[in-house]
Amino acid sequence: MKTIKHIGVFTSGGDSPGMNAALHGVAKTAEMNNLRLSGFKKGYEGLIDGDLVQLDSSQLKKNVHRGGTLLKTARSKRFLTLEGRQRAMQILETNKVDALIAIGGDGTFKGLLAFSEICDLPFLGIPGTIDNDLAGTDFTLGFDSAVNTAIENIDKIRDTAESHNRIFLIEVMGRDCGYIAIHSGLGTGADAILIPESGHDFTQLLEKAGSYDREEAFVVIVSEGDELGVEPAAKKIKEINPEVDLRIAKLGHVQRGGNASAFDRMLGIRLGTAAVEALLHGRKNVMAGILNNQLSLTPFDQVVKEHQVNDELRSLLKIFGS
Ligand SMILES: Nc1ncnc2c1ncn2[C@@H]1O[C@H](COP(=O)(O)OP(=O)(O)OP(=O)(O)O)[C@@H](O)[C@H]1O
Numbered sequence: 001m002k003t004i005k006h007i008g009v010f011t012s013g014g015d016s017p018g019m020n021a022a023l024h025g026v027a028k029t030a031e032m033n034n035l036r037l038s039g040f041k042k043g044y045e046g047l048i049d050g051d052l053v054q055l056d057s058s059q060l061k062k063n064v065h066r067g068g069t070l071l072k073t074a075r076s077k078r079f080l081t082l083e084g085r086q087r088a089m090q091i092l093e094t095n096k097v098d099a100l101i102a103i104g105g106d107g108t109f110k111g112l113l114a115f116s117e118i119c120d121l122p123f124l125g126i127p128g129t130i131d132n133d134l135a136g137t138d139f140t141l142g143f144d145s146a147v148n149t150a151i152e153n154i155d156k157i158r159d160t161a162e163s164h165n166r167i168f169l170i171e172v173m174g175r176d177c178g179y180i181a182i183h184s185g186l187g188t189g190a191d192a193i194l195i196p197e198s199g200h201d202f203t204q205l206l207e208k209a210g211s212y213d214r215e216e217a218f219v220v221i222v223s224e225g226d227e228l229g230v231e232p233a234a235k236k237i238k239e240i241n242p243e244v245d246l247r248i249a250k251l252g253h254v255q256r257g258g259n260a261s262a263f264d265r266m267l268g269i270r271l272g273t274a275a276v277e278a279l280l281h282g283r284k285n286v287m288a289g290i291l292n293n294q295l296s297l298t299p300f301d302q303v304v305k306e307h308q309v310n311d312e313l314r315s316l317l318k319i320f321g322s
């Protein structure tokens with residue numbers, strides 16, 4: 001095993017609160033072990049272009065709380081091509097990088113799997129996405145903050161919904177994973193929660209919404225990947241009852257921003273530290289995560305896209321969400 005003296009780190013895919021805390025965890029642990037640390041900017045784009053900066057923990061510690069990512073991020077079309085990945089490999093060789101840490105979601109780890117076919121440097125992953133759609137960790141960085149933001153905004157919408165006795169269909173993020181919808185819906189006493197994984201029979205829900213008691217609000221949380229979707233759901237409700245007073249609200253990218261929650265700050269510090277220590281212990285091509293509140297390392301091919309909507313959540317959804 002080659003001695004590690006120089007680590008590269010980057011953030012990739014959608015930004016998520018807690019990424020800066022993870023960068024601080026990486027930088028501080030690298031410093032403690034006398035390692036050089038380079039940050040590649042804009043995800044895989046920075047690897048391809050050789051766009052890198054030297055990182056040290058004194059700048060990063062002031063930004064532990066901040067949402068977004070100081071290294072910036074991107075969805076890189078070029079890294080999907082072999083030419084892009086070959087160029088990235090040359091950049092790593094030229095800069096004498098001995099190991100690479102990626103902070104991102106399932107796409108980022110698929111990228112590392114593809115990269116590992118041509119590049120045998122040790123890669124370490126840190127789960128950073130608001131979607132919480134990865135196996136190998138109970139929570140991804142940013143999920144807790146995003147749910148808190150969603151809940152804060154849904155509470156506000158409920159105030160106006162109650163005042164007007166309106167039906168509100170509120171779309172939350174999560175791509176094709178309903179985790180944010182379940183947590184924000186249960187946490188706000190929603191009347192119904194629609195998620196991609198549930199395979200709903202919508203008839204009952206739509207009828208309930210269509211004939212709702214006009215003396216009350218009716219709040220439905222709809223995950224953006226749900227098979228029905230907010231506009232078609234609204235249309236169907238209107239078909240059942242053209243008189244209903246209905247509004248749609250899409251929370252959108254507000255869910256990705258804002259200061260990281262206490263939970264995400266701590267998670268970032270833990271996982272950033274664990275990633276550097278795992279590399280120093282000779283581990284490669286694994287993601288650092290937290291399972292049952294214990295640090296855990298899971299190979300990339302096992303972490304990509306396993307939805308965590310388990311039996312317990314499904315049964316909660318049956319009781320509270322439809
Ligand atoms: N099969 C693949 N081969 C090579 N690179 C890939 C592959 N899949 C994804 N990538 C790279 O990983 C980047 C990040 O993936 P993606 O845009 O899906 O975000 P993500 O990491 O899943 O984060 P989020 O969950 O926040 O969207 C892509 O833009 C692309 O450059």
Ligand SMILES: O=P(O)(O)OC[C@H]1O[C@](O)(CO)[C@@H](O)[C@@H]1O
Nearest residue numbers: 014105129130131173174175256
């Ligand atoms: O910012 P973009 O590229 O529009 O991506 C939005 C997507 O990214 C996420 O915020 C994180 O994966 C998803 O919930 C959402 O579907």
